[in-house]
Amino acid sequence: MASSPSPNQSAAVNSSGPTGEKRRRKRLQLSCGECRRKKLLCDRNLPCQRCLRSGRSWACAFETDTTQPPPASQHTQQNILHNGQEAQDLQAEVARLKELLSQSCRSKNNDCVESITPVAIPEFDNTDLLNIETEGHLTCADSKNIDLKDPREKCPRGYYSQHTLLQFFHEIPQLFLFIKETSDEWLKPLGAHTKKHKPAPLDRRTNARNKEESALESLLPPKNITDALILLFTTNLGQLHHIIHVPTFTREYAKFWIPQRPRSPAMTALVLSIISISSSTSLLPSSISPIPPRYQTMAVQWIFAYEEWVRRQSSKYRDILYYQIACLVYLAKRMTSLKKKEFWKETSSLIQTAIMDKLHCEISTESPYTREIKRRIWTSLRELDLQNSFEFGLPTLLHNTESDIATPANLNDEDFDETTEALPPEKPSTHFTSASYQYHSSRSWALRLEISRRLFSTGSMKPLSYEDVLRYTHELTSEVHSLPPWDVDIAEGDDYSKSRFVCYVFLHSQLTECVLTMHRPYLQRENNKYWLSTNVCYQMSRDTLLLNYKAENSGIQSLRSVREDLLSASLTLTRITIEQPEKSNSITMDSSTSTIDLLEKCLPFFEQRYLGYVYSEPWCFLTMYASTMLIKIHLGKESWQTAKTSCAQRYLELFHEHTRKHQIHFPRERHAVSEYLGAPDTQSAPVEIDFQQSRVPESSWVIGISPNFNIDPFDFEMECESIWET
Numbered sequence: 105m106a107s108s109p110s111p112n113q114s115a116a117v118n119s120s121g122p123t124g125e126k127r128r129r130k131r132l133q134l135s136c137g138e139c140r141r142k143k144l145l146c147d148r149n150l151p152c153q154r155c156l157r158s159g160r161s162w163a164c165a166f167e168t169d170t171t172q173p174p175p176a177s178q179h180t181q182q183n184i185l186h187n188g189q190e191a192q193d194l195q196a197e198v199a200r201l202k203e204l205l206s207q208s209c210r211s212k213n214n215d216c217v218e219s220i221t222p223v224a225i226p227e228f229d230n231t232d233l234l235n236i237e238t239e240g241h242l243t244c245a246d247s248k249n250i251d252l253k254d255p256r257e258k259c260p261r262g263y264y265s266q267h268t269l270l271q272f273f274h275e276i277p278q279l280f281l282f283i284k285e286t287s288d289e290w291l292k293p294l295g296a297h298t299k300k301h302k303p304a305p306l307d308r309r310t311n312a313r314n315k316e317e318s319a320l321e322s323l324l325p326p327k328n329i330t331d332a333l334i335l336l337f338t339t340n341l342g343q344l345h346h347i348i349h350v351p352t353f354t355r356e357y358a359k360f361w362i363p364q365r366p367r368s369p370a371m372t373a374l375v376l377s378i379i380s381i382s383s384s385t386s387l388l389p390s391s392i393s394p395i396p397p398r399y400q401t402m403a404v405q406w407i408f409a410y411e412e413w414v415r416r417q418s419s420k421y422r423d424i425l426y427y428q429i430a431c432l433v434y435l436a437k438r439m440t441s442l443k444k445k446e447f448w449k450e451t452s453s454l455i456q457t458a459i460m461d462k463l464h465c466e467i468s469t470e471s472p473y474t475r476e477i478k479r480r481i482w483t484s485l486r487e488l489d490l491q492n493s494f495e496f497g498l499p500t501l502l503h504n505t506e507s508d509i510a511t512p513a514n515l516n517d518e519d520f521d522e523t524t525e526a527l528p529p530e531k532p533s534t535h536f537t538s539a540s541y542q543y544h545s546s547r548s549w550a551l552r553l554e555i556s557r558r559l560f561s562t563g564s565m566k567p568l569s570y571e572d573v574l575r576y577t578h579e580l581t582s583e584v585h586s587l588p589p590w591d592v593d594i595a596e597g598d599d600y601s602k603s604r605f606v607c608y609v610f611l612h613s614q615l616t617e618c619v620l621t622m623h624r625p626y627l628q629r630e631n632n633k634y635w636l637s638t639n640v641c642y643q644m645s646r647d648t649l650l651l652n653y654k655a656e657n658s659g660i661q662s663l664r665s666v667r668e669d670l671l672s673a674s675l676t677l678t679r680i681t682i683e684q685p686e687k688s689n690s691i692t693m694d695s696s697t698s699t700i701d702l703l704e705k706c707l708p709f710f711e712q713r714y715l716g717y718v719y720s721e722p723w724c725f726l727t728m729y730a731s732t733m734l735i736k737i738h739l740g741k742e743s744w745q746t747a748k749t750s751c752a753q754r755y756l757e758l759f760h761e762h763t764r765k766h767q768i769h770f771p772r773e774r775h776a777v778s779e780y781l782g783a784p785d786t787q788s789a790p791v792e793i794d795f796q797q798s799r800v801p802e803s804s805w806v807i808g809i810s811p812n813f814n815i816d817p818f819d820f821e822m823e824c825e826s827i828w829e830t
Contacts, residue, residue, distance in 0.1 A: 133166070133167050134146070134148055135148065136148075136150075136151075136152050136155065136164045136165060136166055137163070137164075137165050137166070137167075138152075138154070138155050138158075138160060138163050138164055139152060139154055139155075150164065150166065151164035152164055269668060269671060269672060269675070269727075271497075272675040272679065275624075275627075275628070275679055276675065276678060276679050276682070276731070276734070278682070278734055279675075279678075279727070279730055279731060279734065282730050282733065282734060282744075282747070282748065282751075283298075283726060283727070283730050285748055286730070286748040286751050286752050286755075289748065289752070290748065290749070290752030290753075290756070291752055291755065291756065291759075294756060296755065296756050296759045296760075298722060298723065298726060299722070320369055320372040320373055320376060320409060320410070320413055321367060321372055323376060323402070323405065323406055323409055324372065324375065324376070325379070325399050325402075327361055329396070329399055330375065330379060333378070333379040333382035333383060333399075334357065334375070334378060334379065334382070336382045336385070337378045337379070337381060337382045338350050338353075338354075339599065340599070340603075341381055341382060341385065342378075342381075343538060343541070343603045343606070343607070344541045344606065344607065344610055345431065345435065345484040345487075345488075345541075345542075346480060346484075346538045346539055346541070346542065347427075347428050347431055347432075347477070347480050347481050347484050348378075348428060348432075349473075349477060349517050349521075350517045350538070351517050351518060351521060352521065352522065353374075356371060357375070360372075360375065369413065370425050370426075370429070373410050373413060373414070373429050374425065374428065374429050374432075376406045376409070376410060377406075377410060377429045377432035377433045377436060378432060379403075379406070380403040380406045380407055380432070380433065380436035380440075381403075381432060381435055381436045381439060383399055383402065383403045384403045384436060384439035384440050384665070384717060385439070385665075385716070401717075401718045401719070401766070403436055403439075403440050404440060404442060404719060406436075407433055407436055407437060407440075407442060410429070410433055411433075414429075414430075422457070422461055424474065424477055424478065424481065427454075427458065427463070427481045427485070428481065430454055431454070431481065431484055431485060431488075434447075434450055434451065434454070434488065435666055437450075438665065438666040439665040439666060440717065440719055441719065441720070441721050442719070447492050447495075447496075448489075448492040448493070448495075448496045448498055451485065451488050451489040451492050452489060452492075452500065452501060454485050454488075454489070455485055455486065455489050455500070455501050455502065455505075456501060458481075458482060458485055459501070459505060463478055463481060463482045463485075463509075464482055464505060464507040464508075464509055465507070465508060465509065466508055466509055466510060471522070471524075472520065472524050472525065472526060472527050473520060473521060473522045473523075473524055476512065476513060476515075476520065476527065478509075479509055479510060479511070479512045479513075480512050480539060480542055482507075482509055483511075483512055483542045483545070483546060484542065486502055486549075487542075487545055487614075488666075489501075489502060490502065490552060490553065490556060491614065491617075491667070493556050493560055494556060494617055494618065494621055495668070497559075497560055498560060499556075499557075499560045499561050499562055500556065500560075502553060503553070503556070503557045503560075503561045503563075504563075511542075511543060511546040511547075512539045512542045512543055512546065513527055513530050513539065513543070514530045514531045514532075514533065514535065514537050514539055514540060514543040515527065515528065515530060515531060515537055515539060516531075516537045516538050516539075517538055533588065534588045534589075536588075536590065536600070536603070536604045536607065540588075540604075540607055541607045541610055541611065544587065544588070544607075544611055545610075545611060545614065547583070548580075548583045548615060551576070551579055551580065551583065552614070552615075552618055555576055555618050555621075555622065556618075558572070559621065559622070568622065570626070570633070570634070573622045573623065573626075573637075574636070576618070576622060577619055577622065577623070577640060580615050580618055580619050581619070583615055584612060584615050584616070587608060587611050587612065588604075588608070590604040590605055590607060590608040591605060591608045591609075591612075591651070592605075602658060605654075605655060605658070606655060608651075609651050609652065609655050610667070612647070612648070612651060613648060613651075613667060613669040616644045616647070616648055616669070617669065617672075619640060619641075619644055620641055620644060620645070620672070620673075620676060623637040623640055623641050624637075624641065624676070627641060627679065627680065627683070628683075638680055638692070639691070641676055641680060642676075642677065642680050642691075642692055644673075645673040645674075645676040645677045645680075646673075646677065646699070646702070648669050648670070648673040649670065649673050649674065649677070649702055649703075649706060650702070652669060652670040652673075652706070652709075653702065653705055653706055653709075656706070656709045665713070668724075670706060670709070671710075671724055671727065671728055674703055674706065674728055674731055674732075675727070675731055677699055677703070677735075678731040678732075678734055678735055680692055681693070681696055681699060681735050681738065682734055682735065682738045686738070686739075686740070696735065696739055699735065700732060700735055700736065700739075703728070703731070703732045703735070704732060706728070707725070707728060707729060707732070710724050710725040710728050710729075711725060711758055713725075714758060714762060715758070715761060715762050715765060718766040718768070720762075722755075722758075722759070722762075725755070725758065726751070726755055729751050729754060729755070730751060733747040733748075733750065733751055734747075
């Protein structure tokens, strides 16, 4: 009787192939691949607990070529079924949302097609324009029923704060209403823009797309033009933020024009940044040869060419020249009002880069020349950044930055150079040098930085109380009184005395700016405890106006365009005056006539600033004139309607002179003006209109609306009326 085969023999027979060869049966793997690779115990779930804890649940997998799948718990199987059903539901929801979105896009496209249907320009008649009906004029009674959308609905609530000048549209609600009605009734029908003329978007990138065209040397003006602009900067405009060592630059600039000598692109960029500032000034001194108008409009092109060039450079090994050019380009942007919403971001970026390169630290191994130039650059950068902190009401990185860099020495450029082994003794504080502004501004730097930290820092700083405001006001006033007596009479033709006076104006303005920023929140409070804030703001605003008027009237050309103290002080005076009762016996009302005279004397300076440059701001003049008219209306010297007529007439004359001077063409608007006047489009003479006072009774100008304008009317790409469009 044959015996039955053993289990081992049976397994061998079952595992033999068709050829009779034996193969070993593969052992079933019950652990996942990750646990088996790490030689760890696996709980045999999918995914296992070890893969979940290590964050590699996606790598947990079992072999699939075995005859039996890995055992799975009942809970895991339920999760798989639930996830599959959830994925199907999500796919259905996505399909439904896509269908709704496509329907919404089709409806919007149909609305857009209807909205862009061309509309014929109406023909204006002189008699119709002079008798504009004011039935819709707002009164105090019907102001609450105004049918205007709140601008806050169309603006995101981000971390962008408003400029100091924009806040006056909330503090003086009549200001924007006056400008808007003037634009709707007079300026818009005549095609007069209230926005800033800007270069076409393609012009900005013309010299940036092609490497051959983007060569910086191709943008240089002729030598005689460049020499005149360089001379204007070194003798006048560069005396405040003095970051260029003039003797060293003069030697390098003389080599720059040697024929057949290779030019450094960095030196070319430095020259372009300097002439960008000089060409942006509204008026040129008589000692400077006339500059062709076309070079006065190339500052924007030079700035964009530099930005494109520096974008292609390496961010390593930044030297002093990099920061000199960057600071000068920023000043040129301030003077041309280019990218004004990015001023705070740009100076913050420069501060961060400077900290990375340790410009805020003293390095003993550097030469005295290098240390002194770095001190001047760091002082200028931090002053510009602190200025933006006060203007935009935003914190600065300087609030939390420790710096041990010394104050720039009160020395002239001729007192040291690259070969100096030790700096000579400093000049007395009352002696004016090319570094006097940086030297004296550093004396009050810690105080102004502390005030900015208390006002704008988002950390754990204790907010300012009114007692703190009074204490800081006393300290700032003491700093003003300790300034050198450089505000004496300016000798005509004496550049030295003019430079001293401009330095005094800047030092006085930055101290006054801190005082006004602290006291402005207390102006609208009815508590008699805060009467001192009104007197302080009124007196300091008048002092600022007088100093700026004295400087402008003396023909001083400096970097005054980088500050807006003149307009800010004017709006502060307007706000304080119109908040006083009509029959008040206060000092403000007693001196209101002299205030109007002072404001009217400063108006021509805004006109010159607008006419002097093709990309100048028109709203600065319009806002200044409107604030003057509001005071006259409050005092009863002008009616609401006649004030708007006077404002429109003066702005129209200025607008057409600016258009004719810089040869700006607005085809559609000029056609509307020619139809209104009954003259051909080629008419170049300024428009003269016989404005008459409307016989309609004037409405109350005190409007009970105080919207918080979270958009920027100073963004000159917008028309007045577009601010209220949804």
